[in-house]
Amino acid sequence: MIAKTSVYQESALSRLRKSAAFGRQHIAGYLFISPWLIGFFLLTLWPIVRSFYLSFTEYSLLEDPSWVGLSNYEEIFLRDEIFKQSLKVTFTFVLFSVPLKLLFSLMVAMLLNRSIRGINVYRTAIYFPSLIGGSIAVSVLWRNMFDLKGYVNHVLGWFGIQGVGWLSNPDTSLATLVLLNAWQFGSTMVIFLAGLKQIPQDLYESASVDGANPLRKFFHITLPMLSPVMFFNLVLGVIGSFQMFTSAFIITKGGPANSTYMYALFLFEKAFKHYQMGYASALAWILLIIIAVLTALNFLVSKYWVYYESEGGRANG
Amino acid sequence: MRTQRSKNLVSQLVLPVMSFLMLYPVFWWIGASLKKNSEMGSPSIWPEEPMWENFTKGWFISADYNFTTFYANTLMMEFFNVLGGVVTSALVAYGFARLNFKFRGFWFSILLLTLMLPGQVTIIPQYIFYNNLGLVNSYIPLILPHFLGGGAFFIFLLVQFIRGIPRELDEAAKIDGASVYGIFLRIIFPLVKPALVTVAIFTFIWSWDDFFGQVLYLSSIEKYTVSLGLRMFVDQFEVQWGQLLAMSLLSVLPSVIVFFLAQKHFVEGIATTGIKG
Numbered sequence: 296m297i298a299k300t301s302v303y304q305e306s307a308l309s310r311l312r313k314s315a316a317f318g319r320q321h322i323a324g325y326l327f328i329s330p331w332l333i334g335f336f337l338l339t340l341w342p343i344v345r346s347f348y349l350s351f352t353e354y355s356l357l358e359d360p361s362w363v364g365l366s367n368y369e370e371i372f373l374r375d376e377i378f379k380q381s382l383k384v385t386f387t388f389v390l391f392s393v394p395l396k397l398l399f400s401l402m403v404a405m406l407l408n409r410s411i412r413g414i415n416v417y418r419t420a421i422y423f424p425s426l427i428g429g430s431i432a433v434s435v436l437w438r439n440m441f442d443l444k445g446y447v448n449h450v451l452g453w454f455g456i457q458g459v460g461w462l463s464n465p466d467t468s469l470a471t472l473v474l475l476n477a478w479q480f481g482s483t484m485v486i487f488l489a490g491l492k493q494i495p496q497d498l499y500e501s502a503s504v505d506g507a508n509p510l511r512k513f514f515h516i517t518l519p520m521l522s523p524v525m526f527f528n529l530v531l532g533v534i535g536s537f538q539m540f541t542s543a544f545i546i547t548k549g550g551p552a553n554s555t556y557m558y559a560l561f562l563f564e565k566a567f568k569h570y571q572m573g574y575a576s577a578l579a580w581i582l583l584i585i586i587a588v589l590t591a592l593n594f595l596v597s598k599y600w601v602y603y604e605s606e607g608g609r610a611n612g
Numbered sequence: 613m614r615t616q617r618s619k620n621l622v623s624q625l626v627l628p629v630m631s632f633l634m635l636y637p638v639f640w641w642i643g644a645s646l647k648k649n650s651e652m653g654s655p656s657i658w659p660e661e662p663m664w665e666n667f668t669k670g671w672f673i674s675a676d677y678n679f680t681t682f683y684a685n686t687l688m689m690e691f692f693n694v695l696g697g698v699v700t701s702a703l704v705a706y707g708f709a710r711l712n713f714k715f716r717g718f719w720f721s722i723l724l725l726t727l728m729l730p731g732q733v734t735i736i737p738q739y740i741f742y743n744n745l746g747l748v749n750s751y752i753p754l755i756l757p758h759f760l761g762g763g764a765f766f767i768f769l770l771v772q773f774i775r776g777i778p779r780e781l782d783e784a785a786k787i788d789g790a791s792v793y794g795i796f797l798r799i800i801f802p803l804v805k806p807a808l809v810t811v812a813i814f815t816f817i818w819s820w821d822d823f824f825g826q827v828l829y830l831s832s833i834e835k836y837t838v839s840l841g842l843r844m845f846v847d848q849f850e851v852q853w854g855q856l857l858a859m860s861l862l863s864v865l866p867s868v869i870v871f872f873l874a875q876k877h878f879v880e881g882i883a884t885t886g887i888k889g
Contacts, residue, residue, distance in 0.1 A: 334760025
């Protein structure tokens with residue numbers, strides 16, 4: 296997915312003309328990207344370095360940070376039971392919600408990728424929950440619907456199923472959040488849809504001529520052609536799910552019995568409720584390393600299943 | 613023939629049923645915003661006796677504060693966010709897509725890497741930074757990033773888009789004596805407008821939903837945004853569900869309106885920028 300910066304071809308003549316203006320272009324180039332560059336140093340690079348330093352300190356905002364060496368990390372890995380719990384919860388969440396969301400959104404994107412009457416209405420209807428998904432409003436809605444006396448149990452009652460308090464029961468609370476996350480599959484789906492639209496139709500047509508059935512077409516054309524998009528969604532999905540915050544914060548507050556105590560929530564409370572900035576920085580660095588390792592793994596494994604047209608011999612479509 | 617039949621099945625059954633299922637919670641929500649607390653679990657969508665006062669009572673949440681303030685605050689913040697995001701992301705994207713400068717490739721890879729950086733790593737030092745400058749409990753920490761390129765995702769989107777604009781246009785303008793600044797203002801900026809609409813929409817919706825940032829940086833009630841106003845209901849001893857759902861329904865309206873005004877940009881805006889290997 297990460298763009299291989301396309302080297303643009305230019306004629307020798309224009310290259311010559313360019314070299315005169317090259318010096319000015321350096322300055323102009325840096326001028327144009329300066330907003331981002333300033334932001335990068337001020338709000339990204341410096342904070343990362345600072346956060347690494349803070350993770351070896353004790354710091355409550357009131358006094359200066361005091362150096363404690365590795366003791367934050369020791370505490371986290373050896374003694375902090377909540378750390379283990381939040382890690383377990385978060386991994387479980389990622390493990391279930393990412394594949395579920397990918398699968399579901401691919402399926403829906405394929406359903407929506409056809410030109411029939413009213414398709415725009417369906418697209419809008421299906422995208423709609425994602426449009427409002429990140430907002431606190433939806434968290435509130437779910438909290439109410441999945442209550443013991445809430446709407447969901449009423450409907451289950453019609454089928455003779457005795458519902459539980461979905462969010463107040465430690466066995467079902469995390470699954471309910473996974474479901475909520477999957478309900479908002481819209482942006483993943485839109486990216487799949489954009490990918491599907493770019494698959495050249497003639498591939499399907501020539502496959503039909505060769506007598507391929509829909510299943511074969513799916514596995515031999517759609518999936519390979521879509522694999523870069525799938526990879527993009529997978530990487531961002533994993534990264535995003537690890538940072539899941541709002542629904543745990545608003546709906547369950549991590550409970551019951553810490554069953555939905557997501558890592559991001561744990562970190563937030565350490566930092567901004569207990570003001571243990573050093574400890575929370577150590578947690579942030581552990582999260583960074585986990586995400587970096589998983590992303591690197593994703594990239595490594597991608598060689599075996601992601602298919603790039605430009606490498607496959609076809610001209611870039 | 614077989615595929616024809618399966619097509620009909622999909623369009624006449626699967627899609628309608630699915631749309632209905634997806635939207636059902638929303639329908640329920642609309643009905644529930646008019647219900648009494650005691651009626652919340654009832655399966656009927658429409659309440660026996662609609663409580664329109666959920667909307668008025670919810671709006672004037674306390675004697676001192678009401679949602680007029682919260683909406684005004686949020687819209688003010690949104691104005692700057694969208695303005696900053698649209699202008700600076702276009703500038704930066706033009707630099708990356710068209711100008712040749714030392715270490716361009718390096719900086720561009722860094723830009724893409726930041727897409728994957730979890731915000732938790734930077735949030736604590738950022739908070740300390742703003743705290744030292746006395747900027748906590750102001751909108752600056754929420755607005756400033758939008759004036760610094762508006763986010764790596766948007767820059768990437770626009771770079772892809774600008775790469776699709778024929779270079780001949782730049783060359784022609786250059787022959788006419790236009791500088792790189794002139795080319796940006798007169799050629800690229802007007803052509804990139806459709807993609808900028810996408811940037812504006814997403815900036816608007818994401819800022820509206822950015823609960824984490826707002827909860828962190830805004831602490832006094834007179835500065836609250838709509839999301840924080842909603843949270844005031846949740847923190848009450850006995851949650852007034854009807855009022856809460858009524859106000860949350862209103863809170864998603866701006867995003868919904870923006871969505872419908874620029875609906876086709878959602879799919880096409882992304883499709884044309886070509887998110888692909």
